[in-house]
Amino acid sequence: xxxxxxxxxxxxxxxxxxxxxxxxxxxxxxxxxxxxxxxxxxxxxxxxxxxxxxxxxxxxxxxxxxxxxxxxxxxxxxxxxxxxxxxxxxxxxxxxxxxxxxxxxxxxxxxxxxxxxxxxxxxxxxxxxxxxxxxxxxxxxxxxxxxxxxxxxxxxxxxxxxxxxxxxxxxxxxxxxxxxxxxxxxxxxxxxxxxxxxxxxxxxxxxxxxxxxxxxxxxxxxxxxxxxxxxxxxxxxxxxxxxxxxxxxxxxxxxxxxxxxxxxxxxxxxxxxxxxxxxxxxxxxxxxxxxxxxxxxxxxxxxxxxxxxxxxxxxxxxxxxxxxxxxxxxxxxxxxxxxxxxxxxxxxxxxxxxxxxxxxxxxxxxxxxxxxxxxxxxxxxxxxxxxxxxxxxxxxxxxxxxxxxxxxxxxxxxxxxxxxxxxxxxxxxxxxxxxxxxxxxxxxxxxxxxxxxxx
Amino acid sequence: xxxxxxxxxxxxxxxxxxxxxxxxxxxxxxxxxxxxxxxxxxxxxxxxxxxxxxxxxxxxxxxxxxxxxxxxxxxxxxxxxxxxxxxxxxxxxxxxxxxxxxxxxxxxxxxxxxxxxxxxxxxxxxxxxxxxxxxxxxxxxxxxxxxxxxxxxxxxxxxxxxxxxxxxxxxxxxxxxxxxxxxxxxxxxxxxxxxxxxxxxxxxxxxxxxxxxxxxxxxxxxxxxxxxxxxxxxxxxxxxxxxxxxxxxxxxxxxxxxxxxxxxxxxxxxxxxxxxxxxxxxxxxxxxxxxxxxxxxxxxxxxxxxxxxxxxxxxxxxxxxxxxxxxxxxxxxxxxxxxxxxxxxxxxxxxxxxxxxxxxxxxxxxxxxxxxxxxxxxxxxxxxxxxxxxxxxxxxxxxxx
Numbered sequence: 001x002x003x004x005x006x007x008x009x010x011x012x013x014x015x016x017x018x019x020x021x022x023x024x025x026x027x028x029x030x031x032x033x034x035x036x037x038x039x040x041x042x043x044x045x046x047x048x049x050x051x052x053x054x055x056x057x058x059x060x061x062x063x064x065x066x067x068x069x070x071x072x073x074x075x076x077x078x079x080x081x082x083x084x085x086x087x088x089x090x091x092x093x094x095x096x097x098x099x100x101x102x103x104x105x106x107x108x109x110x111x112x113x114x115x116x117x118x119x120x121x122x123x124x125x126x127x128x129x130x131x132x133x134x135x136x137x138x139x140x141x142x143x144x145x146x147x148x149x150x151x152x153x154x155x156x157x158x159x160x161x162x163x164x165x166x167x168x169x170x171x172x173x174x175x176x177x178x179x180x181x182x183x184x185x186x187x188x189x190x191x192x193x194x195x196x197x198x199x200x201x202x203x204x205x206x207x208x209x210x211x212x213x214x215x216x217x218x219x220x221x222x223x224x225x226x227x228x229x230x231x232x233x234x235x236x237x238x239x240x241x242x243x244x245x246x247x248x249x250x251x252x253x254x255x256x257x258x259x260x261x262x263x264x265x266x267x268x269x270x271x272x273x274x275x276x277x278x279x280x281x282x283x284x285x286x287x288x289x290x291x292x293x294x295x296x297x298x299x300x301x302x303x304x305x306x307x308x309x310x311x312x313x314x315x316x317x318x319x320x321x322x323x324x325x326x327x328x329x330x331x332x333x334x335x336x337x338x339x340x341x342x343x344x345x346x347x348x349x350x351x352x353x354x355x356x357x358x359x360x361x362x363x364x365x366x367x368x369x370x371x372x373x374x375x376x377x378x379x380x381x382x383x384x385x386x387x388x389x390x391x392x393x394x395x396x397x398x399x400x401x402x403x404x405x406x407x408x409x410x411x412x413x414x415x416x417x418x419x420x421x422x423x424x425x426x427x428x429x430x431x432x433x434x435x436x437x438x439x440x441x442x443x444x445x446x447x448x449x450x451x452x453x454x455x
Numbered sequence: 456x457x458x459x460x461x462x463x464x465x466x467x468x469x470x471x472x473x474x475x476x477x478x479x480x481x482x483x484x485x486x487x488x489x490x491x492x493x494x495x496x497x498x499x500x501x502x503x504x505x506x507x508x509x510x511x512x513x514x515x516x517x518x519x520x521x522x523x524x525x526x527x528x529x530x531x532x533x534x535x536x537x538x539x540x541x542x543x544x545x546x547x548x549x550x551x552x553x554x555x556x557x558x559x560x561x562x563x564x565x566x567x568x569x570x571x572x573x574x575x576x577x578x579x580x581x582x583x584x585x586x587x588x589x590x591x592x593x594x595x596x597x598x599x600x601x602x603x604x605x606x607x608x609x610x611x612x613x614x615x616x617x618x619x620x621x622x623x624x625x626x627x628x629x630x631x632x633x634x635x636x637x638x639x640x641x642x643x644x645x646x647x648x649x650x651x652x653x654x655x656x657x658x659x660x661x662x663x664x665x666x667x668x669x670x671x672x673x674x675x676x677x678x679x680x681x682x683x684x685x686x687x688x689x690x691x692x693x694x695x696x697x698x699x700x701x702x703x704x705x706x707x708x709x710x711x712x713x714x715x716x717x718x719x720x721x722x723x724x725x726x727x728x729x730x731x732x733x734x735x736x737x738x739x740x741x742x743x744x745x746x747x748x749x750x751x752x753x754x755x756x757x758x759x760x761x762x763x764x765x766x767x768x769x770x771x772x773x774x775x776x777x778x779x780x781x782x783x784x785x786x787x788x789x790x791x792x793x794x795x796x797x798x799x800x801x802x803x804x805x806x807x808x809x810x811x812x813x814x815x816x817x818x819x820x821x822x823x824x825x826x827x828x829x830x831x832x833x834x835x836x837x838x839x840x841x842x843x844x845x846x847x848x849x850x851x852x853x854x855x856x
Contacts, residue, residue: 121731211536323534324535361767421774
């Protein structure tokens with residue numbers, strides 16, 4: 001599923017002339033051409049992927065299986081085999097990693113981050129997450145705001161995170177495109193992109209857009225929010241019709257993004273707290289025939305968990321955040337657990353530079369809060385909230401999010417059960433590359449020189 | 456003889472938890488008890504409860520003092536983004552030492568019971584904004600009236616160094632305020648109200664700042680940058696005032712100096728990255744290093760809505776090297792003592808019986824809070840959130856009672 005051959009060739013980077021592109025007959029081809037005008041930068045500066053034979057740890061797979069003691073084989077950056085220790089194929093060429101007493105999980109995935117676009121240290125000049133110049137800015141791409149120097153990326157991987165979705169903020173009804181990245185050292189945002197990840201689009205309902213625009217031309221109400229969203233999708237429908245008629249319209253970056261939503265090519269990620277706001281949004285989606293991939297924050301998802309489960313909309317939420325605004329007032333600690341119990345896809349996300357450093361603890365809190373009131377979910381289910389379900393939300397469930405043969409070798413080795421407050425990620429692999437080793441501190445960001453990063 | 460018999464008959468009954476682990480100042484004691492009478496701890500330590508106590512055995516359970524949290528707007532702010540529900544500031548003037556948030560404390564806030572779900576029994580609620588933000592108050596989380604809730608309406612004067620145009624301006628103005636308050640008290644101006652207009656603050660502000668000058672009240676200074684901590688140490692010495700620092704993200708860089716000056720710190724263990732330019736040199740083991748250097752270290756989670764997460768924050772500090780007992784002290788006795796709360800925060804004879812009963816290690820995620828007592832009386836662990844859960848345990852909600 002790696003990125004397809006670029007439409008326009010990489011000769012741009014090498015100083016040559018771009019080749020003549022074939023005539024574009026759809027917005028989609030034009031959009032692809034924009035995104036793939038250059039090849040993905042190489043990752044030669046990272047440790048090479050190693051073939052590994054990881055033996056002895058308790059392996060939590062996020063597939064329902066648990067192997068104790070277990071074994072994970074990694075070949076060519078992919079998981080080759082997972083099972084009990086003492087079983088499985090030989091791998092003479094593998095580096096053997098004995099991990100008795102340790103724990104292995106899939107790399108963690110955060111569906112909602114603003115690392116890079118609201119980087120640390122917090123500075124006015126670093127506020128690149130909200131293009132708050134219009135209530136709809138579908139044409140902006142978060143990738144263009146990602147500052148790879150954000151020290152939060154290294155701290156995220158130190159917490160076991162191997163994939164994160166960076167989203168525009170929620171000031172706008174349509175905030176723009178998100179970008180799914182790897183937390184790896186890079187000199188530009190592009191080099192961090194998860195290869196082949198689907199495009200994602202951020203929208204927001206409820207308080208934020210009406211607060212930001214209420215005194216500046218609107219919308220200023222929830223009905224105003226919906227009217228502007230409806231108008232926006234009507235324009236996008238017209239744009240698609242114009243393309244379909246064989247007379248290509250002038251290219252419109254805003255409408256390209258919305259066309260991606262309408263055609264189901266891009267995965268829609270909607271910031272929404274209140275259950276009635278979510279229902280209004282689902283109504284809009286039905287009217288225009290598009291899908292919501294996931295609601296984010298979704299404090300009141302528990303009230304409509306049956307509907308969200310039936311419509312296969314994932315729910316990215318926190319374990320315990322609440323109360324910072326009116327639409328976050330009706331929180332329960334069991335939101336994720338209730339969604340899971342109803343058969344829905346629950347996800348624990350961070351939306352926070354600190355929270356992303358301990359997604360394992362947040363999932364554990366939400367799981368135990370469910371157990372405490374008799375929502376008897378398995379440990380594996382709670383692990384899925386920060387792995388497999390998150391991968392599905394990003395359209396990457398065939399690539400990562402669980403320990404299964406064929407998937408990318410995104411692994412975390414923990415020194416204790418990952419649901420313990422004392423657990424620490426000892427080593428983290430992305431595509432079989434050792435990108436974090438607790439014993440060998442390496443600085444990535446010039447904000448935090450290594451001598452200050454510490455153990 | 457008759458008087459003695461009468462006294463014995465009227466003596467408050469003794470209650471006790473037994474077969475528990477008790478977390479004392481220097482560590483846990485297994486197979487122990489804690490007993491209390493008339494709201495006060497009467498016995499704690501290894502073995503069974505004293506004879507005559509009504510004992511409840513709780514094998515496998517662990518008991519700590521009720522948790523103590525500092526720096527919250529608990530009971531002052533109901534919904535953070537709704538100005539009509541905020542009572543924590545006063546934009547009138549950057550200097551409002553006289554402002555007492557205790558007068559605005561709402562014991563019926565829906566946020567307070569949520570904090571109790573995390574074992575909090577005491578909180579120092581603080582004003583925000585300005586340079587001299589006002590007076591922080593100690594409150595008890597289990598109380599239904601202001602009179603019962605406010606334990607100490609004036610526990611510290613809160614300072615924010617970003618309250619003026621620059622830090623230089625902030626220290627200059629603070630120096631002027633302390634000196635003027637001292638002068639106004641000594642000259643009799645505070646009694647006579649004569650000549651007060653020649654001082655740099657209002658009469659009420661000067662009265663409070665005079666208490667700071669007499670070391671009756673500490674300054675609680677929000678500061679993260681090591682240089683600001685140095686300045687705070689120097690200011691405390693120069694002006695002969697007590698300073699406690701809230702934040703101290705870069706504290707480890709000046710740990711020895713903080714220890715030598717006897718300046719205690721309240722640190723946020725989760726704030727250990729370059730979140731701001733003031734925290735550039737933050738590191739995960741900040742609390743551990745400060746503690747090792749002999750600094751009095753309290754731990755805080757400055758998140759009013761989610762104050763209940765304090766114990767997990769302390770667990771993270773343990774992960775980064777802070778001894779477990781020091782972490783527990785950091786969320787009970789240390790913050791209480793640093794800010795003048797003497798009768799609670801410690802599992803010790805004579806302390807108020809604020810107790811938390813946990814199913815396991817109090818800092819571990821899998822452990823649950825099973826019981827909470829304030830002044831020896833059981834406290835409800837229900838909240839608006841548990842009510843909502845019950846209402847929506849099945850969907851859709853029905854009209855069936």
